[in-house]
Amino acid sequence: MKDTEQIPLIIMAGPSLSVKGGISSVEKVIINNNNNKINYVFLPTTRDNNKLMKVFDGVKSWFKFSYMSLRKKIDLLHIHFSSRGSTFRKIPLSILAKFRGIPIILHAHGSEFRIFHDEECSKFRKKRVRNFLNRASTLIVLSESWKNYYKTICDLPDEKIILMRNSVDVLNVKVNLEMKDKNEIMMTSNGRIGRRKGSFDLLKSFELLPLELREKSSFIATGDGEIELWNEYVNKYNLSTFAKTSGWLNDEEFIDLRKKCSIFLLPSYDEGLPMALLEAMAYGQVPIVTPVGGIPEVIVNMKNGLLVEPGDIQGLADAMSLLITDHSLRKELSLSARETVLTLDIRKYMDSLMAVYASVLQNHKALR
Template sequence: MSNSNSLVDILTKDRPVLEKIQPISPSKSLKIILLGPSLLQQGGISNYEKLFLEYAPSEVDICHIVTHEEGNIAIKVIVFLKAVWKFLWILQREEVDIVQLEISQRGSILRQGIMTFLAWVFQKPIILHAHGSQFHVFYAGLAKWMQQLLSWVFCKCQRLIVLSESWKTFYIEHLGLKPEQVVVFYNPVKVPDEVPQRSLSELSEKINLLFLGRIGQRKGAFDLIKAFSLLPIEYKTRSSLIMAGDGEIEQAGNLVKTLNLENYIKLPGWIGSDKRDILLTQADVFVLPSYNEGLPLAMLEAMAWELPVIVTPVGGIPEIVSQCENGLIVNPGNIEELSDAMKSLIENESLRLSLGTKARTSVIPLDIRKHWVDCMDLYYSVLN
């Protein structure tokens, strides 16, 4: 990074030296500023924020500042400018212990990069929480000077939370963070106390396959439709597939019609959390044949509901799912392999139930309450 000094000189001119962070007593209430997208937005980060805020302990005071909402460019700019004003107002007038930023890629990097710089100017401890499933692709496409600037911004944090060991290695190797700066927190999940009995009462009962996520190429939605079409007719009639999510729904619907699968595949669009839980209760198998992922919350939720999963070895998934242990793993884009995996779970009830039981057991350590214990430990380690 031969030009990084000049970038730093420009950004740090006349800035005071960062003072040592004062220790904080565990008995004191923590004031956390959480910067991220609207809770009404669709997507993994918003779902994480809702779960994070719902289970926040009483000794933590969280102010959630919305930095992004879906809409046209004018709406996005207005929302962000309001967020900047509110953030600056709080930084100047209120005691703030930690600034936590939920980041992804593309526009999220620009928005949260600005907020990170402001938090750094005001000498606040910074925790970045990286969610971007395609951040490596985004980063590789940047000019060298932009990569250097991005590295400079990321290195201003006290901690960077990543979703897997593989992502930890990436950020250390490419953005120059120190190993002690980067911590791995798998996405948390709300583990239901009870799950339905999924043994079939009669052979004629259908096997319900479920996909949750944005309909599009990255999540492998079109591959899934094609893979379902390859099933023998007797397997199609014994099963159904629900693909719930926003995105390219019309294109997916056209593909369903072209392949004459209207009787087997439903596309209800985006659904809320209540409807999602109903679908998870009714499902027998969860399928997510993605090309890129961070660590999908939808997969973790399905596993918590004791569903066997068919997934791909991308992002942090291989650190959670083991082949034939708590799920089935297929290669991204391999439609025949995906179809065979679905066929094996449609026809083999004992395999379905066994994988589902082990799936639930394997995500119990990721329960949101345990996640908050880890977060509190992280906060106090940063402040002390």
């Protein structure tokens, strides 16, 4: 977009920036690296609340968007969505935008969207979702595999489904890789604790680690979720001194933890392209992850991380054992992981996003 042109007003709709999770991380990294090229107005559609309050937040966002569209010339609506309620809360926004003649970019994040659409939605709901997707001027997806999937459930032409892998501000991540492993090898996972993330598979795999390796290492999970069930597993496998949970950390505490940790664990059953993974790689953590969603398009086994099939408890234990015992391999994969995310740096991402915005706005102007 040329400097002489008027700065576009774009409404970005999605979970509140205070919500803990991957979508909010994407929203924040975009807004914080805008460099005044876009006049963003953020429209929260949900907060970390119960289901009733999430419905209230969704309805509130519809009225707020209607009011804004009457008061201001909105150039574009950029909607972040995942699945289930996140999708249905955004459908009225897309209808309102279409009615007001405002072009829409949909940004798909949902790791369980395939399950939601294919297995949980009735024919009527599938039609609503298809219509929602078809209202988009552009649909942004996180991986080739997700692009291929969305092509099967909507009528958008191939050129309107754009692959943009998530990004991190790698150059501003300062970490001394030589300072890791000074006292013990620290491992971590970040985000929601639950079955989909493979959290309980981790605990089962920890039990298989030889005692001497557990004495050299430790694990901490940050985030929330099924904490009671987590604690039951910890007690069952006698892991209370090895595996800890911290809840959500503030930014300073989280950065300090990331700098200390050497291994990142995410044995998920479904994913988009996790921000937690990319951020961990930026801090030189070696990922042990599963080849689901967009992960195998970024992680190459034994090149910049280790891949283990979902549910493979012994495979997880073997991967951890390998990294704990082989310092040279751990260092090699750490350097390679950080080099990988340099290709996904936020500056390149923002250039691509600005190009998408410009294309949508130009096409919309030509059709008016």
